Amino acid sequence: MEFVKRLQESIEKHSDHNVLCINGTFYTYKEFALEISKIRSAIVDTVEDSEKLIGLVTNDDLQTYASIIALWLEGKAYVPVNPDVPIERNTKVFELTETKYVIDSSESTIYNNYQVIASTKLADVKIDLVPKEFSGDQLAYILFTSGTTGLPKGVPITFDNVQALVGAIDAEPTFDLVPSDRCLQMFELTFDFSVVTYLFPLLGGSCMYTIPKGAIKYFYIFKLINEEKLTVLTMVPSIINYLRPYFGEINAPDVRYCSFGGGALHSEIAKEWSDCLPNCKIFNYYGPTEFTVYSGFYPYHKETDTKSHNGIIAIGTPQKDTLYLVVNENNEEVAIGKTGELCLGGPQVTPGYWKNEERNAQSFFTREENGEYVRYYKTGDLCLKDEQGDFLYVGRADFQVKIRGYRVELAEIEFHAKSKSERKVNMVALDITNSLGNAELGLAIESEEFDTEKIFDHMKTMMPGYMIPMHVRFIKEFPHSINGKIDRKELKKHFNIS
Amino acid sequence: MNREEILSKVKTAFISVLEHENFQLTDETTANDVDGWESITHMMIITEVEKAFSIKFKLMDLMNMNNVGDLLNSIESEL
Numbered sequence: 001m002e003f004v005k006r007l008q009e010s011i012e013k014h015s016d017h018n019v020l021c022i023n024g025t026f027y028t029y030k031e032f033a034l035e036i037s038k039i040r041s042a043i044v045d046t047v048e049d050s051e052k053l054i055g056l057v058t059n060d061d062l063q064t065y066a067s068i069i070a071l072w073l074e075g076k077a078y079v080p081v082n083p084d085v086p087i088e089r090n091t092k093v094f095e096l097t098e099t100k101y102v103i104d105s106s107e108s109t110i111y112n113n114y115q116v117i118a119s120t121k122l123a124d125v126k127i128d129l130v131p132k133e134f135s136g137d138q139l140a141y142i143l144f145t146s147g148t149t150g151l152p153k154g155v156p157i158t159f160d161n162v163q164a165l166v167g168a169i170d171a172e173p174t175f176d177l178v179p180s181d182r183c184l185q186m187f188e189l190t191f192d193f194s195v196v197t198y199l200f201p202l203l204g205g206s207c208m209y210t211i212p213k214g215a216i217k218y219f220y221i222f223k224l225i226n227e228e229k230l231t232v233l234t235m236v237p238s239i240i241n242y243l244r245p246y247f248g249e250i251n252a253p254d255v256r257y258c259s260f261g262g263g264a265l266h267s268e269i270a271k272e273w274s275d276c277l278p279n280c281k282i283f284n285y286y287g288p289t290e291f292t293v294y295s296g297f298y299p300y301h302k303e304t305d306t307k308s309h310n311g312i313i314a315i316g317t318p319q320k321d322t323l324y325l326v327v328n329e330n331n332e333e334v335a336i337g338k339t340g341e342l343c344l345g346g347p348q349v350t351p352g353y354w355k356n357e358e359r360n361a362q363s364f365f366t367r368e369e370n371g372e373y374v375r376y377y378k379t380g381d382l383c384l385k386d387e388q389g390d391f392l393y394v395g396r397a398d399f400q401v402k403i404r405g406y407r408v409e410l411a412e413i414e415f416h417a418k419s420k421s422e423r424k425v426n427m428v429a430l431d432i433t434n435s436l437g438n439a440e441l442g443l444a445i446e447s448e449e450f451d452t453e454k455i456f457d458h459m460k461t462m463m464p465g466y467m468i469p470m471h472v473r474f475i476k477e478f479p480h481s482i483n484g485k486i487d488r489k490e491l492k493k494h495f496n497i498s
Numbered sequence: 499m500n501r502e503e504i505l506s507k508v509k510t511a512f513i514s515v516l517e518h519e520n521f522q523l524t525d526e527t528t529a530n531d532v533d534g535w536e537s538i539t540h541m542m543i544i545t546e547v548e549k550a551f552s553i554k555f556k557l558m559d560l561m562n563m564n565n566v567g568d569l570l571n572s573i574e575s576e577l
Contacts, residue, residue, distance in 0.1 A: 214528075214529055214530050214536075215537075216529065216536075216537050216540045216541075216563075217537040218537060219557075219560050219561045219563070222561050223561040223562070226561065243557075246557035249556065249557040249558070250557065476515075476542055476545075477538055477539070477541065477542045
């Protein structure tokens with residue numbers, strides 16, 4: 001596997017460089033290589049060859065990162081579980097994947113019913129980073145996301161999938177990490193975005209800076225930018241929403257790349273944030289877990305590249321070997337400029353949800369193109385393609401609601417509500433079901449109460465009556481999921497209209 | 499305003515955000531000691547404190563705020 005071989009080469013080549021900064025302590029690539037070798041040796045000694053899916057407790061330490069590489073050198077997959085999540089859910093994940101072995105760097109493990117490799121308590125061995133030969137259709141990791149039925153939904157990703165991601169990012173000359181780069185790694189390892197924030201720094205010989213558990217994320221990130229002079233930031237947009245009141249105090253000339261993903265990036269805040277980073281290229285990445293993190297990006301520039309739709313920055317074009325297709329309800333391609341569901345094809349598509357045939361039948365389809373069959377994943381995101389070939393994000397398919405029979409795009413309401421608001425606060429439009437079972441529109445505003453008359457006057461000039469929210473709630477702080485996305489389900493509970 | 503008065507106002511802000519009183523605030527108290535005090539509620543507490551004292555913290559101060567003692571010092575310097 002080429003990228004695993006390259007990981008070996010990079011770790012060996014940069015042995016005197018720092019690989020990680022965790023809670024103020026630096027670790028070199030050499031120390032990393034030793035931890036990888038120790039864990040690898042323990043895997044070889046204890047895990048049967050046929051066992052491919054190995055549990056990993058995602059602590060914020062050197063051993064946890066080393067475990068991922070150790071497993072990959074052996075052609076095995078990691079099944080990460082967050083130690084802050086209830087053990088019942090984590091053991092459910094292990095049950096679904098039939099995982100018997102767990103690598104755990106915790107002081108004492110709670111996974112007593114599993115064969116545990118205590119990764120901090122291993123004896124020294126000779127460094128050995130030579131990867132084993134294995135086939136690319138083996139799994140590299142499985143991530144679980146919340147499923148609509150309450151049962152977590154597993155997304156398996158193969159080594160070939162990851163190789164295709166690495167190939168696509170390599171093909172992009174404007175993004176290239178070097179050993180002097182200092183990169184933010186703010187993501188929990190159960191979140192797919194983390195794959196790009198550890199993999200690319202490791203391939204480039206760069207240093208990663210993590211956020212200690214218990215730290216105030218937003219200020220800690222600023223502290224790292226300010227004191228450690230980070231050069232590469234990879235973030236979800238909600239981070240800058242929280243830092244926004246302090247943008248005036250942020251000037252970070254060392255940052256050269258800032259990548260966003262995992263949520264809609266809004267034009268106005270992108271411009272303001274861009275002012276804080278005078279020497280930085282900003283990438284607005286798009287991609288679901290099912291497509292191995294990234295599928296493409298839009299290179300944002302506050303003066304020259306500001307393409308947006310309803311105030312949301314474009315997602316640009318597909319990356320190397322990736323196909324984008326915008327379809328209607330019957331999976332037929334729609335015309336340029338028309339909104340439809342974005343589907344992704346190419347070597348980064350997951351083999352399919354873990355043991356979930358029903359879901360797979362809904363989310364994937366095959367289409368004949370130039371005599372070949374191409375398999376597509378349906379993202380659930382509504383997009384349109386413009387005349388220049390750029391893709392624009394419109395909203396979630398499930399955020400497209402029917403109000404009194406009319407199709408309504410919730411993102412459009414949010415755009416108009418925010419555009420004339422004097423207060424720079426977050427607003428989310430929601431469909432609320434009333435006592436008659438009909439959908440009504442609500443507007444949640446993340447703020448203290450204020451007079452919304454002007455906002456509503458403006459909305460009424462821009463949208464038909466059925467699109468004007470009937471209910472307004474002020475919520476001091478929006479609820480977020482563990483990955484930093486706004487929890488809409490939780491927000492809806494504030495609207496008690498039945 | 500003496501430090502005790504400041505602490506008492508700060509405690510009120512904590513209670514209003516966290517919606518419980520099941521904690522003690524001393525100079526050494528950190529987010530790990532108080533149920534529900536984490537990244538997002540911290541941002542709310544900061545806003546609440548700023549309002550209660552009619553002050554505006556600097557990002558530099560917020561960045562180095564590690565415990566309740568640091569918070570009280572920052573408030574004192576802003577008053």
